[in-house]
Amino acid sequence: MDTVVLEGATHKKAGPGSVPGVPAPPVKRPKAKKAKKAVVFFEVEILDAKTKDKLCFLDKVEPNATIGEIKSMFHKSHPQWYAARQSIRLDPKGKSLKDEDVLQHLPVGTTATFYFRDLGAQISWVTVFLTEYGGPLLLYLMFYFRVPFIYAPKYDFTTSKHWVVHLACMCHSFHYLKRLLETLFVHRFSHGTMPLRNIFKNCTYYWGFAAWMAYYINHPLYTPPTIYGEQQVRIALIIFLFCQVGNFSIHIALRNLRPPGSKTRKIPYPTKNPFTWIFLLVSCPNYTYELGSWFGFTLMTQCLPVAFFTAVGFIQMTVWAKGKHRSYLKEFRDYPPLRSPILPFVL
């Protein structure tokens, strides 16, 4: 790799006195805070974490430059590596530095050496979410309307005679529509992107399960709940709706914790909305409510593939909840001790 030398042109954080591309004079003019002190510029060299090749050398980097700004500078010399796919670290095997980290607060000398790792092609979270939720919405409807080549030809475009099948379609569609709208208008993401291969993995999971469930629920030989019949479906619907509202309430509460465009992290607390009171007992009630929704849907449809989907989702969400719970505990000394990750008192 050729070493490219760039001027440390940090526009945003530059003081009023410094001009990009011009060597700073030893005595600054209107830099009020540092009237008497000379600004010590940093030099940054970026090495490949695996080969240790010198990839980039930046001189005259502002001491209060952030890693994010350094990433943009690196991107200029290596346009194929946009900032989202750069992992900059102090140690080749260490953890990635955050975009907000400030150069002078890092344990580096005035010549800082960073190691670069390519995270691979990245894709935005929003794109992934829209794709992975759009699929189930459409696929289920294809099975519901009995599009040709799924079931025997005599059933093409027929509708089920069971009212629970119509109800299930409405619930499933509502659920994924809600998710799509939340992705567009509610969620505030910490990371902009994830590795590209995730979209294939995630879509296979969501689309595959949706097709599998939809096949049986909308099958001409589908058997509606027999154990407690209509009563079962009614209770299941109530559980489902309750948990949908709950899940939405949590998403709104979490959104309100974080001002737009920021990446702050705060402990979530119960609000005036009763659906958020579950925060008293659980760290990740969004997962709790999600589990409840799918449990309701399982009960409503009495379909084994739905039970499998609920079980697998539960396992995955428990893993995520435990991780989140652990990071809450690590980050906040005063984290409420009564809370469990996903199930009150149990898990």
Next chain:
Amino acid sequence: MSAPAMGTTKTAHSDVAPKKKRGPGALATAYLVIYNVVMTAGWLVIAVGLVRAYLARGSYHGLYYSIEKPLKFFQTGALLEVLHCAVGIVPSSVVLTGFQVLSRVFLTWAVTHSVREVQNEDSVLLFVSAWTITEIIRYSFYTFSLLNHLPYLIKWARYTFFLVLYPMGVTGELLTVYAALPYVQKTGLYSVTLPNKYNFSFDYHTFLILTMVSYIPLFPQLYFHMMRQRKKVLCHVEEYKTE
């Protein structure tokens, strides 16, 4: 795969870099030595059983019955290895080990045991012999490694025999599954049809076909992984002599 994957999952287990032996404690080591010795002995019993049956009958056919019980016992016993990984006394991936052992157990019980008609097939002998030789070498390899006295011959065997045994085993397995297909379809073995109150269906016949198809992507990956391991282990033997 279920084939003689000579420690595809266990390559981390003290062969490439025995110097970084942070391994299990003394009690765990003792247990693992006993486990591996017992397994080596078990598969030796199967090997001897096969040879004796062949000599007694004078032909290759129908040897399965002479070793059916020890095969089931010792192959199923390998499930413990998943536990070893889960508990941490063996530094391998639970998922990888689980997958391997499960596929062996699947072939032993869900195919060979369940479909009586295939038990006379020669393909059964093919994979049983491949498994037997592989396991004898693999378990003795672990035994010696744990005792820090690994003869080069065993290490060489483990990383060389698979070149023949792995394809041999895979062939035997695939032929056996293929032979089972018509019987499974005829009897509807392990299959569930609609309508039923759990709204679920499963066609074992199709499942077996999909299993066979899955060998296409999986087998080459595992085979080439072993070949890479072989290069790493056997070509750097000067640096890692454990004798």
